[in-house]
Every structure is written in structure tokens, then in C-alpha cells.
Amino acid sequence: MVAGEVQKGARIADIGSDHAYLPIHLVKEGIINFAIAGEVAKGPLSNSEFEIKDQNVQDSVIPRLGDGLDVIQDQDQIDTIVIAGMGGILIQSILDRNQGKLKNVKRLVLQPNVGELELRTWLQNNNFKIVNEKIVAEDRHIYEMIVAEPGNASYSDAELHFGPYLSAERNTAYLSKWERELKRLLKVENAMKNSNSHDSNRLKQVQEEVSRVQEMLSK
Incomplete structure (x- = not known):
């Protein structure tokens, strides 16, 4: 390649x-x-x-x-x-x-x-x-x-995150990568919510990233 x-x-x-x-x-x-x-x-x-x-x-x-x-x-x-x-x-x-x-x-x-x-x-x-x-x-x-x-x-925020060419092509490897990443982010989000000592700013960042990936995958 x-x-x-x-x-x-x-x-x-x-x-x-x-x-x-x-x-x-x-x-x-x-x-x-x-x-x-x-x-x-x-x-x-x-x-x-x-x-x-x-x-x-x-x-x-x-x-x-x-x-x-x-x-x-x-x-x-x-x-x-x-x-x-x-x-x-x-x-x-x-x-x-x-x-x-x-x-x-x-x-x-x-x-x-x-x-x-x-x-x-x-x-x-x-x-x-x-x-x-x-x-x-x-x-x-x-x-x-x-x-x-x-x-x-x-480049737009989405293009910087997901790639201007990759996000346009959206091949199997690309979708697999971001589906895997979404699962990881959701686990992190869940663990932080269940922790009594989580960093609220970090949790907000994770939630924003979850939303960004979900929005991309839903297109």
C-alpha cells in the first residue's frame, strides 16, 4: 500500500x-x-x-x-x-x-x-x-x-478527524475501525459515569467524541 x-x-x-x-x-x-x-x-x-x-x-x-x-x-x-x-x-x-x-x-x-x-x-x-x-x-x-x-x-473538523478521502470512500476497513472505536469510547464513558471520582471535563470530551463518531456512522 x-x-x-x-x-x-x-x-x-x-x-x-x-x-x-x-x-x-x-x-x-x-x-x-x-x-x-x-x-x-x-x-x-x-x-x-x-x-x-x-x-x-x-x-x-x-x-x-x-x-x-x-x-x-x-x-x-x-x-x-x-x-x-x-x-x-x-x-x-x-x-x-x-x-x-x-x-x-x-x-x-x-x-x-x-x-x-x-x-x-x-x-x-x-x-x-x-x-x-x-x-x-x-x-x-x-x-x-x-x-x-x-x-x-x-479541512473541516470532520475531515481532520476521519480523513477527507477515507470519509468519502467509507470502505469496510474504515467502518470497522470506527465501529470498534465507538465501542471503546462507550465503555470509557460508562466506566467514568460509574466512577465517583471521574473528571467531568474528560467525561464531556469523551461524550463529544462519542457523538461525533455516531453522527459520522449514521450518515
Whole structure:
């Protein structure tokens, strides 16, 4: 799903690449011929180094140790950044901390495990427009992806929460995610109501979220 959003000929930085499976796949499929496989820890970096050598793509995929976008150098001419398998708030902080590295970037391919609202809000506030979203269920997990490009956009509260593309498509994985989330919120609401020491402000927030999800699902 992520690979499908990397455009042919892109020069990518895969942040948190681990085994470098994504850039290796893209090179071997002839989609790209240059990638940085970035890792913040030496253990995962060694995994990347092994796989890159094992698949004989050393000339095309460069493993590099560094924190977030620090692995990108000007001479790399990176135009696509992939950050997959992290929380949305962490992805947001990685992008926010090193915005100078984004000046020549044409596409962000982001796969947040949680925190999609915060990530969409950051994109809106930092001159990135969402150009595609996808959601898929596999092995009881639901994976959500946001693709963004430079540009201005203004999203409604509902679009920030549920995704402008995902809420329009409303596929099975999307509905399953929000039905599951509604059940969780209702349990939280019930537990707080039955507690003598619940935070009234927090209860109000939960109830507002319940109403928001119920309204979306009822459409």
C-alpha cells in the first residue's frame, strides 16, 4: 500500500526503515534507483545493512544512522519522504523538528498507527495538502495512510478527524475501525459515569467524541 504511493523515479528517504524492505522492493521493481534507509538506532540499522547487502542493492539504497530527517543530506536530492509504522504525533514531531529538509520535498507518504487527527492538523497548518488516503485491514490490525504534497488546504473538523478521502470512500476497513472505536469510547464513558471520582471535563470530551463518531456512522 505504501509502495504504491511512491512515484516512479522518486528519490526517497524511508525514515525508520528497519530492514529496508520498502526501498529494496522499490529498487528491485524498477520504481526508484535511489533511497536513504534511515534509522535512529544501531540495531535496526544493522538489519538494513544486512538486507541491502543480501539483496545486492548497495549502489541504490544507502543505510544511514540519524534521528529522523537528520539522515537527509542536500546532495541526496530527496523529493519523497516515507514515514510508516509510527504514531501520528511522533511523525508530526519528526517533520516539525527539521522543516528545512522539507523545502524540496514533493510528496510525503505517512502511515500513522494512531494520532491521525494531530497529523492531518499539522499538515494543514504547515502548507501540505492531503492528496490521497488509504486504509486496509490485515491480521486484525487496521493500517491507515496519508499522502500529502505541498499546497494549501483547509479541512473541516470532520475531515481532520476521519480523513477527507477515507470519509468519502467509507470502505469496510474504515467502518470497522470506527465501529470498534465507538465501542471503546462507550465503555470509557460508562466506566467514568460509574466512577465517583471521574473528571467531568474528560467525561464531556469523551461524550463529544462519542457523538461525533455516531453522527459520522449514521450518515
